[in-house]
Amino acid sequence: MTPPEKGPEPIIRLFHVHKRYGAKAALIDISIDVFENEFIFISGPSGAGKSTLLKLLYLGEPVSEGHIVVDGLNLSRISRRRIPMLRRRIGIVFQDYKLIPTKSVYENVALVLEALGTRPRLIRKTARSLLRRVGMEEKAKALPPSLSGGEQQRAAVARALAGNPKIILADEPTGSLDAEAASDIFDLLRECHERGATLLVATHDTALIRRTGGKVILLDRGRLDVTTTIPKLPA
Amino acid sequence: MTPPEKGPEPIIRLFHVHKRYGAKAALIDISIDVFENEFIFISGPSGAGKSTLLKLLYLGEPVSEGHIVVDGLNLSRISRRRIPMLRRRIGIVFQDYKLIPTKSVYENVALVLEALGTRPRLIRKTARSLLRRVGMEEKAKALPPSLSGGEQQRAAVARALAGNPKIILADEPTGSLDAEAASDIFDLLRECHERGATLLVATHDTALIRRTGGKVILLDRGRLDVTTTIPKLPA
Amino acid sequence: MSLLGRSLRDLWAHRFLSAVTTFAVAMSVLIVGAFSLFVVNAAGIIQDWGSGARIVAYLSPGVESDKVPLLRGEIGRIEGVAEVRYISRDAAMERLRKGMAEEAFLLDHLRENPLPDALEVSLFRPMKNWRRFAPAAQAIREIDGVAEVEFGEEWLGRFLHLMDLFRLSAAGMGGIFFLAAVFFMANTVRLLLYARREEIEILYLVGATHSFIRLPLYLQGMLHGIIGAGAGLGALYGAFYLISIRAPGVGTFPIRFLSEEIMGGILTGSVLVGWFGTYLSLKRFHR
């Protein structure tokens, strides 16, 4: 690792990271520092490596080269037993939702809290209020395969936020939602941001970024293209 | 059925269609006529019933009430043996892609042609050219779980078009794609339209509709809201 | 691509599931095969013992030796009788002497040979005809010139009881094993197709016909059946070989492996069960 720089310590740090799937390079020499309570978009065309970048952060995939530090944990050296510790600090909205198909929406959300050891009462309260917040209270008992695409996505967002995580990784969290529902979800994410969470949101939707504004990391075929800050459009 | 009206016979006809999942009404009293070679958007917020409407057309779900006729086949009366006949006339882009996870992208596309009894040579030619067309020729041998979201979607589009179907039902066919890739896919769909196919495209993305222009069926909580024609925006 | 080609490619794509299924079939065959082997050999050994069973007809004291052929003919006409042998009183004494072994010295104290002449009657296929011993003995007893008939009634009774027990438990266990094996294979195939249900549903949705989807699945089910059965029989033969070199046989009966008919039956059965398991599982997929 490089010696710590001046100023605040970054909460997420990628240091010359490469990721290869077999011969195919999905990420090439990426170095990024993310500071606490930042709200960052990761953008780029289909196949650019957005999801792969997020996967590296929660150890969904190991890095091929380079180092990643997340909230003080060096991911190249972390022991298998401590991986759950890392993941409990991170809330993840997966691009393909990854809801457990045999458990109801409510159970999917409650399970995260159970895994954290939350008291049953608090589990009920938190899960219900989150589901209400994403407009899914009526579907709490439904199984994910019987939900519409957008409903599944909202359930996935609720689950990601259930543990009140320090870091939120959201992969296209509004890709299946109409404009109104999408802005509801973004309001929710922004609330988390205000409460102190660090957010990384992968999206190909440049219109959305322009509507919201914020720091943007642009990927192109695995390479870091530019990092810019786009001002929020006046509505 | 009502007696045939004057003018051309519609290729798809919904006559007072209701769809209920248990107690929940997903579609309420929908009557629509779609004529040959139309290009129609189905729009509406999350959970409005867009996907359900498409499912009824390929018998992914049975109707609860009312009648549907697709290309001369009355879906309430069709025998189980003839369902494949119906589905071979329809190319479907599923919202969740439904790629076979254990078969390569190429095999997923080729399988549709095999099922149609196409000659092996023609299968190879058609599948390859379609994959090239959606920018997936490099990923032809990859298995779907190793693809990015947008890549899976493009593979799904290629598969839907492989059989050169008369009717194309596309459920959010560009939801996971960046603007450029999305417009490529739309160009492809428009080519199919020009070759005579009838298209029904479900999307919540009103910006996309405005960019493309066309007839729009708007659903709201299961009800047919309006049917309008939106002119193509000047680019 | 040909049907077989598609089927084999699929097997490879699902090699974990295929291996597990084939293994399940092999184990089922091993169990049923091992039990058949046991029953076949046990039955052979019992048959070997049983083939010694005879009816002895003692002739009345006054019967002249020229009347013997007549009596033989008469007895030979009784149902189930295979062979009639004449045993003179001297031959009988010699036999008795051998049979008594250690106590034979007792016979030295005899003044004269008190044994009668006798006819020894054996039946066709005694295993199957044991229950005919009593009626045949009765029929012989009623013939003129026959004084007494003997066939180890008590021994035979016990033996028959034991045989009944053996048959009953063999049938019971065989039934259990057979059913268990069939259910196992069918169940494993069901689990296999359960794990593959997504793929099957997708095929239906893209317009593939019943036969396009099902024929390869049936073929695969049958391939699992025949490969598994082959492996199971192979393993059984290995176990059999290891046992048979330590204990090659009993009495005059050599331990044998399953007959070709039984092996054929097992192979055919496994193929059928593979087919049947596929059939049962596919009934859930309607469209």
Add this chain to the structure above:
Amino acid sequence: MSLLGRSLRDLWAHRFLSAVTTFAVAMSVLIVGAFSLFVVNAAGIIQDWGSGARIVAYLSPGVESDKVPLLRGEIGRIEGVAEVRYISRDAAMERLRKGMAEEAFLLDHLRENPLPDALEVSLFRPMKNWRRFAPAAQAIREIDGVAEVEFGEEWLGRFLHLMDLFRLSAAGMGGIFFLAAVFFMANTVRLLLYARREEIEILYLVGATHSFIRLPLYLQGMLHGIIGAGAGLGALYGAFYLISIRAPGVGTFPIRFLSEEIMGGILTGSVLVGWFGTYLSLKRFHR
């Protein structure tokens, strides 16, 4: 929610898979149980026969009856000897008469009783001690006052050979059945978890710990084991009952069901196998 609560809820959510798994366990138990039942009862019947085996020591002609207690004591000290009974020549003749049954009339021609006095020696637990018959007989033979020793050498040889064969094949088959059953159960549990792998992977991704994910799965594996084993034993008892009312026993030996120890062993074993199958399958899920 408690661990048990979560486990049971999961079982219900996967009731098809759970039913199939439980069924597989039940079938495995049925097979191993049926075979144990067979071996236990067959061994009992053989034991029953074998317990009649005796060594007979014929005393030398000149031995007086007051020397008999001395001889008894001497024989009683030989290893493995359980009981020594005196049989006078007259008692022996009476027995012989009964044993010969149909040919007893021969004995009427005897001038005097040619039989010697004898001591009948039985061994402790003859089943286990058959191989000691020969050395014990030898030891008795060497005692002064014993003229001859007899113990059906030839018969015993054959019997031992048969017993060996039975033991060998029972052990071989038992081993095969046991392994097959264990593999079956373990395999079925693997298939079950294979079908549930998505769910397990998701749990890992949302930060659940090893124990949070695995404890319910282990508990479920063990529940499948014990429920399946219970059902299998129940079915076996049903089959046993149907057979035992038709054939309650053989000789003095009543047909019995498995002992409590064996049943306990089967239940424990099934639970262990459920655990083990889960363990094997979970080794694939690392994170």
